Amino acid sequence: MAASRDPSSPCVTFLKERESDCVHCAIRASALFAELDAAELDQRLKAIHNGLVRSNTIIYSKGDPAEAVFTLRNGVVKLVGADADDAPRILRILGRGAAIGLESIDGGTYAHTAVAMRDLNLCRIPKSALLSLGGQHPGLLTGLATKWREHAYWSERWIGTLCTGKQSTRVPALICLLAEISGDPLSAVRLPRSSDMADVLGCSVEGLSRRMAKLKRKGLLRRVAPWTYSCAPELLTWGRVVDPLGE
Amino acid sequence: MAASRDPSSPCVTFLKERESDCVHCAIRASALFAELDAAELDQRLKAIHNGLVRSNTIIYSKGDPAEAVFTLRNGVVKLVGADADDAPRILRILGRGAAIGLESIDGGTYAHTAVAMRDLNLCRIPKSALLSLGGQHPGLLTGLATKWREHAYWSERWIGTLCTGKQSTRVPALICLLAEISGDPLSAVRLPRSSDMADVLGCSVEGLSRRMAKLKRKGLLRRVAPWTYSCAPELLTWGRVVDPLGE
């Protein structure tokens, strides 16, 4: 659970760090620089570095000075805040193409702790690069606006489906949401450790475990590999979650 | 609870409608057009109208074509979505200076239902005006970005303090949040009807009523006028909600 980070470094250390190749990036269409053309990118983005990060690594911690925004090329990241009792609370889960730390960039410090939930491939965009580009390129702002809109969409789905109702409806909703975020097919959804799922739902691990057990017993969820589950399509009808446990 | 709106109109009808005077608007600094100078405003914003709206009026409904964004000059508005069981769920509460419907403006239809919680004074900015201005004024986009950031901030506080834990901590947190949004002093917070508060917290009205009763019994909440309560400052230490009911 405890993640490792070199405390002497102002920022997470990448494994296999290298300069980014934004022009040929597979996720460019969905990333921040979608609006900039190839020539612009090639010329300006020397400051952006790309690298790998191991599962459980803290990318940044709440309160750290916000020096950079990260773009997630691959993997899944959790943003952790605290609830009223200082218990950890996962506020968002981000998948491929997400911008991480955007909400902090002009606040000075990061508003949450970002932790890798799998091995990741991400790009670090220094604050300075982002600001100087932003001043000159309205197109970048459009990209930012898109990110904010996505953010709003997810927050509301989060509140509407993950924070209300009985556990027996929220757990399946979470599984489906995770499948969607990570891009996994329903036949092989990779689930995080249960304490993470509990921190998303704001429930106890035991409670979560019981619902999962029941889903398995009913044949709606089947373990196909470590951390990987195949879930029945009836598990939820999208948009409107029915209670598959009949509780 | 059911609010009235003229179904034949494509949009909410204002009482006392008139052209807006954005240049002299008291909340301009916090509104969308903060970045535009007075001359620009005066010249371009003929399309923006200002008007009053009665408490309980539906400003727009989920699924309506998104023709306009509204800026709230005064009052409080709730955005209502539905949870997994189709029960109403209040996703956000907006106060003075807020932009309403922003998240829908390029989605075609509104993503929530917006309802006046008090008598309001608001401005209607047609989609077309917003888009044409946006194309020419990067500064407007900065204003938009600010709105999105505020949105993110509130969503996360919402999830962190209103969706987790026992009712006895969440109810006081809600009261304080409402005071902050509406700008009321703690000595005279105007609270909405209890079904609204219950829809924010995702709990039953009865449950809410019990917590309120206990707060009153403990002298932490005192009714000073209809809908208006004075709450003790110990009721919550900001940022970190302690359980004032000791439950």
Added chain:
DNA sequence: CGGATAGTTGACAGGAGTCAAGGTATGTGG
């Protein structure tokens, strides 16, 4: 003065947290 809507309170039942014990994985070192 009714009639409607909103809020309150009690009794009860079911959901969910907590504590404690045992089980299963995953990884390390011999």
Added chain:
DNA sequence: CCACATACCTTGACTCCTGTCAACTATCCG
């Protein structure tokens, strides 16, 4: 390859929180 340590997950028993149902009261209007 096995033994062991550690973390993670599961299950049961118990208690407390919270929703539901129902009756009652308060408030607001015309």
